[in-house]
Amino acid sequence: MSSQETVDVIRRNLQSVHSNIAAACAVSGRSPDDVTLVAVTKYAQWPWVEALATQYQVFGENRPQQLSERAPKLPSVEWHLIGQLQRNKVRQALEHAHTIHSVDSLRLLERISKVAADLNQHPNVLLQVNVSGEESKSGFRPDELLAEWDQISVCCENVRIAGLMTMAPASDDPEAARPTFRGLRQLREQLRNTSGGAQIRGELNHLSMGMSGDFSVAVQEGATLVRIGSRLFDGLVDSESR
């Protein structure tokens, strides 16, 4: 596949994702301007990433290592870290990420704040919540976040808690994800209504939820950030499998 063909395939995929987002906004009375696509490049080959960057500039990677390899090559892109972060990779992540979606414990949040202070940064973070309660998923439990919110919302001077993130259980049926997404939105309302909310650093403006299979439902339920990977690279041929 020529690089022009790659650009064309990605352009069509981007248009189709954006029109699906617009349609989901229309049914829920939202503005498409309030939804940002985070184009997930974790499985994309480098030429695809470069082709995407000619058309769109908000990307998400799930591993700090790959983020730190790729971000310096495309400095005009706003890079998000969406995958699990070990405490010893925080510095690497902060050097490259505009937003970290996957803060799944108070210990990690405290570590990020400390390293951010060293780097003189005020990074945006999202707290990952295990809304569905699956054993396999990391994240704060909703009841734990509510109970500790007064403490969490003011604990970490150098971070902005910009919102919440969740992942729905794997399913072929997008509707199966709806209770998880709705649960995250309702949790945000509850957090905003607790006393600590008054002093929170950041305003919980963002809900990061929805992937290739279920983002329309997520947008209907209030997602402001949708993390979409495979749909954007549909129809491209993996050079290693040819």
Ligand SMILES: *Cc1c(COP(=O)(O)O)cnc(C)c1O
């Ligand atoms: C891979 C990944 C996505 C994107 O998944 P697709 O199904 O390829 O759209 C979104 N969020 C996280 C946390 C991921 O790891």
